[in-house]
Amino acid sequence: MAKPATGTLASVDPNWEPPACWYEPVLSPEELKAGVEKLKGTNNLAPVNSHLLWADELFVNHYDKGQDGGYKNYNLGEKGMFWRDVVRAGHEDDIAAWDCNRIMFWQDAGTVPDDPNAPTPKVLAAYAYDKIRVPATEIELKPMAKSTVNLPTWVWLDKGTFKEVKVRAELPNTGLWAETTAKPVALHLEPGTADAETYPASGDCRINEDGSIGTPYTDGDANETPPCGIRYLRATNGDPFRLTASITWEISWEGSGGAHGVLPDGTFETTRDVAVREIQSVNR
Template sequence: MCKLSDDSEIPCLPGYNPADRCFYQLMDPQPPSGPGHTDMNGADTSGPGAFYLRDCIVNDVGGIVWLTQPPPGLLPDPEVLARQARDKMTLLGASIGSAPGPTAPGLVGMPVWLWNNKSSTTWGPNSATAAVPGLSVTATAHVTKITYSMGDGGSVTCTTAGTKYSKELGNRPSPDCGYRYTKVSAGRPGGKFTVTATSSWEVTWHASNGASGTLPDEIRTSTTTARVGELQVVN
């Protein structure tokens, strides 16, 4: 139970600290901390700790405060920390590779190879941790699929990063991420199709208290171009 200013009691809401009769909520997102950043009381924020919103029922003292330890019995929802960890990551769209490449002409009906030049920021895994005293959460992101909108109205969805093309493969189709154009790109801006890759990043998290979960997918896009013509037959 929580005591009011007249010492009457009411059921406590989450985040109540009976020691000072104030409610605390971990801020999400966290304001900037470190040298040059202070809370409403001028507290140093360069060490371990976190910003909380404080609202007190016995006086008008409230606002944003920096605490090096959470109030007794108060720990944030692990998903709040999971989102903060996710926001620390750099998650990008695909680094698109293609054959024929954007400067090389392709032909209607011939195989197009597509791939993502993998890195931690374009494919994953990519991990980060957010913590307050008593609880830490690590989030890990990786791409589950890339959908390539090929600019001619068609698309292909790849669940792998794709296979990089090399000349000795000749006119074979890609084993895992390819396409064939049925239209030429003449008449499009620059005489090329715009290819848009949409990457879906899955973000999972695990907390030091044993909790775990999944955040909504993060979506990132990137683009390249493709020039497509027709095979000319000479009699």
Template sequence: MRSETGLGGVVFDPPHSGDGGSLSGRQANWSPPPCYYAPRWSASEFKEWWDSYAKDQAYKTDPDNAPAIIDAHDETYGENSQYEDHNIGREDEGAWWTVHSNPNHPDGSTASCESQIFWVDHDDTPPPHPNSPTPEMLAELAYAEVEIPDVRAELSPAADAQKVNLATWVWMDASDLAPVSVTASISGYSQLSATVTATPSRVELDPGTGDATVHDGCAVGADGGVGRPYTAADAGTAPSCGVTYHRATHDRGPYPFSATVVWEVSWEGSDGSGATLPDGAFGTTQDVTVQEIQTIVR
């Protein structure tokens, strides 16, 4: 079984190994949630946090109001409260939830989340709250955790043997462009989850210079691949997916040629819900050298 890892209180399966890339959203007005509620402590951990850290911090940061803060905590969570000493007697039945920040958000702030601490049984769902997790929110949190393969476009002629005014054929194999998925769930609450799937739709080429013509028919085909290699039968024709350079690089250094795969993203929740998320992109760049020679034997 694959291992799991995640943000605070959220796990992703499979975890992002770091070998591939992450999606870069293409919708300017969309971003993942800045913060969310999820488990932080077991009953004993919450009690330990309060007794060994938070109580002392109250006196250090707000000595005038510390007694009132401590009294309020004890009234809500202490031995004589409805939770009978931080729910110590229910250690295995649930967890204490509070706010977490999302490091994948541009701001990474919890400012929009009201800070609350509440108990949720393992077989229950979190109480309604604008920042309580739903399958849709889990899908949005998982967007940055989808691991995109580091696909490098194949070129003919090769990147170090480009020729002025000779079309370059560009392709990617279907085996490198399979859909990828990740499932996000709440630690200890497997009944709440969402699976995000990214499916490649097209490749966008950037020749790295204005002195080039882009042949932009680079949609993912029925076979799952993009473009195709050059063959002898293609002599004198332009590729559907490729680029033609019109100026050599001998006096300026190589051109940074990039091929960016655009991925369509959808999600399906544990409750049967589902929808799409903004398209994402991930690309690679390679240097190409263009020579003045007009003919070549491939």
């Protein structure tokens, strides 16, 4: 059985997006030493941050011999981890990704770096926001094949279609975590033409407690006003209207240390073609 289609959220705030980069623990002293040993005698390079690669000699000088403010013997026996920057997938070429330009550094266990790009529960919440996947907006229309000028088209979704979606993000060995929750709150309809009316007039259909939207069409409702729907005022005459249906999701989060807050609402939209015909009359 095929899985239902899902998609990512687009923030309603065009000026907000999750951070392009942050720091997190990547290697223990033992893991770093083992990695450098494998690098020795080869022509290979390894990342010391997301933008810089080193050969084995530089790693040995800095992390084994302690040169240039480095470390002795990979800090073996110390409690902690070596940290390095992480760049959000798909944003490797962003200028903002260069803000995390420190080479791999040591951080004592149970502490986080004193750095503006250090991870916090809010940073993890934003990261989780980026990983949220919500169901596609597959609305039901009646009539399905063609709408009729000046007669309402009913729009609805069965109950249970839209439920809260939760994504948890945590950093091992730090105690930092956050859980981001997306709650569906409204369906917005854009008819695809100015020659149409929406129900309600705002085009925003609230999502019911059971996850349904609107009311299913039943025989005899053709001339009734739907709680969620559209009335087209002219026919398409060949080219269908592009009906856009978008779900708004409210975003909240909670995290370690009692931290909590909200992030900008997200939307996910789909489109479908709607053909509209004139009412046919017969003269006798």
